[in-house]
Amino acid sequence: MSASIDLMSESFFANPFPTFERLRTQAPVYFFEPYQCFILTRGAEIEALTKSPHFSSRRANELLGGLGLLGEDTASKEMLADWSRLVFFQDPPRHTVLRQFIMKSFTTAALERFRPRLAALVERTLEKGRRQGEMDVVADFAEPIALNTIAELFALPEADRPRFMRWAKDLLKPSGAAVNTDDVRSSVRRTSNDMMAYLRDLLEKRRATPGDDLISQFIAGEEGNAHLTGEAVFQSFQMIGAGFVTSTNQLTNTVLALLKHPEQLSALRADPGLMRGAIEESMRLEPSVLSINRLCVEDTELGGTHIPKGRFVHAMTASANRDPEVFPNPDRFDIHRTPNRHVTFGVGAHYCPGASLLRLEAEEALRALLTLPRWELVGTPYNYQGSNLQDRGPSSLHVRFPKN
Numbered sequence: 001m002s003a004s005i006d007l008m009s010e011s012f013f014a015n016p017f018p019t020f021e022r023l024r025t026q027a028p029v030y031f032f033e034p035y036q037c038f039i040l041t042r043g044a045e046i047e048a049l050t051k052s053p054h055f056s057s058r059r060a061n062e063l064l065g066g067l068g069l070l071g072e073d074t075a076s077k078e079m080l081a082d083w084s085r086l087v088f089f090q091d092p093p094r095h096t097v098l099r100q101f102i103m104k105s106f107t108t109a110a111l112e113r114f115r116p117r118l119a120a121l122v123e124r125t126l127e128k129g130r131r132q133g134e135m136d137v138v139a140d141f142a143e144p145i146a147l148n149t150i151a152e153l154f155a156l157p158e159a160d161r162p163r164f165m166r167w168a169k170d171l172l173k174p175s176g177a178a179v180n181t182d183d184v185r186s187s188v189r190r191t192s193n194d195m196m197a198y199l200r201d202l203l204e205k206r207r208a209t210p211g212d213d214l215i216s217q218f219i220a221g222e223e224g225n226a227h228l229t230g231e232a233v234f235q236s237f238q239m240i241g242a243g244f245v246t247s248t249n250q251l252t253n254t255v256l257a258l259l260k261h262p263e264q265l266s267a268l269r270a271d272p273g274l275m276r277g278a279i280e281e282s283m284r285l286e287p288s289v290l291s292i293n294r295l296c297v298e299d300t301e302l303g304g305t306h307i308p309k310g311r312f313v314h315a316m317t318a319s320a321n322r323d324p325e326v327f328p329n330p331d332r333f334d335i336h337r338t339p340n341r342h343v344t345f346g347v348g349a350h351y352c353p354g355a356s357l358l359r360l361e362a363e364e365a366l367r368a369l370l371t372l373p374r375w376e377l378v379g380t381p382y383n384y385q386g387s388n389l390q391d392r393g394p395s396s397l398h399v400r401f402p403k404n
């Protein structure tokens with residue numbers, strides 16, 4: 001490809017889709033020099049990547065090392081040992097065992113039982129915005145909902161929740177190139193180890209006094225299964241860490257997509273049966289996660305391109321969501337779209353286990369927001385300074401709800 005490709009600037013994150021289209025049509029398997037990795041932009045190669053044994057998810061050392069997070073110090077070693085246990089970093093057969101362990105507690109029925117508590121939580125969160133007639137959708141709505149949802153499910157003590165919000169944000173900092181300094185890197189190691197130490201302590205308390213929460217259920221799942229010993233703490237860390245920023249961004253992206261397409265918002269107001277369509281279409285067109293990645297563990301070929309062992313491959317799921325061969329009129333936001341087989345939650349064995357929770361959160365959040373008569377963007381323009389190839393969403397989004 002002749003002109004250089006930008007995958008790092010704020011303007012790219014504000015609108016990555018023209019770049020994805022260029023890559024998809026001109027170089028669907030593209031070697032990106034600055035990161036020395038391959039970039040995939042078409043669904044066919046992304047699916048092949050997730051099915052091939054030549055590409056691995058056992059990549060904690062290489063991924064954290066590549067971000068400069070690992071030194072020779074004890075904190076680095078501790079962090080790597082912990083992260084290497086996360087389900088996200090496993091291949092079969094261990095991956096299959098851990099997925100079963102997680103999904104046993106995280107069932108659709110359990111989530112449906114949680115719905116009324118979630119609806120009440122959303123309503124409480126919206127109180128201030130309702131009263132004031134305006135709010136920052138990120139800080140006043142999406143963040144507290146995302147945080148408290150996961151906190152309620154794991155019964156994290158109320159007083160400690162702000163700490164979890166800080167921790168979850170801290171852990172993502174090195175993915176943004178602009179803040180990837182030595183200070184940030186050592187603070188990430190500290191955060192990871194502090195959060196893990198906190199959870200170990202909480203787990204011991206929960207072991208002594210179990211409750212009706214996911215930590216207690218993970219502990220029960222370990223019992224009598226020697227091959228699962230210790231997993232409750234690792235997979236709690238994983239679920240809590242993975243569920244906060246992703247959900248915050250997706251709730252915000254959904255509101256923004258509807259604001260940008262008032263005719264679709266009107267259609268949704270007129271027919272709440274379109275709720276699910278609106279959520280799926282926002283996830284397709286404005287996903288909060290742009291990509292997944294795998295490490296090549298054996299020389300191979302993908303879409304006609306040679307991929308050497310040791311290279312990372314970043315698969316742009318957000319680009320596959322706009323492939324015109326799969327989605328007619330791919331850039332059009334259409335809440336009536338069916339089928340809508342977007343790949344925002346990933347493909348294959350690692351498909352996001354939080355998908356049903358996110359859908360529940362988005363449904364309850366939208367249901368509450370639709371009770372407000374009108375939404376209007378106000379004041380401060382939004383930006384994508386906090387975004388990276390993993391997580392994308394505006395840093396703030398000020399919205400007003402005029403009465404008429």
Ligand code: HEM
Nearest residue numbers: 087088242243246247250289292344345346350352354358
């Ligand atoms: C809109 C919100 C979300 C999006 C877009 C999203 C996206 C994804 C994607 C694409 C993957 C696959 C990664 C891969 O193939 O390597 C994934 C995995 C994962 N997600 Fe989510 N996620 C979201 C919310 C959540 C929530 C709320 C939770 C927890 C409650 C969660 C927990 C996880 C976990 C534990 C994994 C690892 C699964 C595995 O490796 O088998 N996610 N997510």
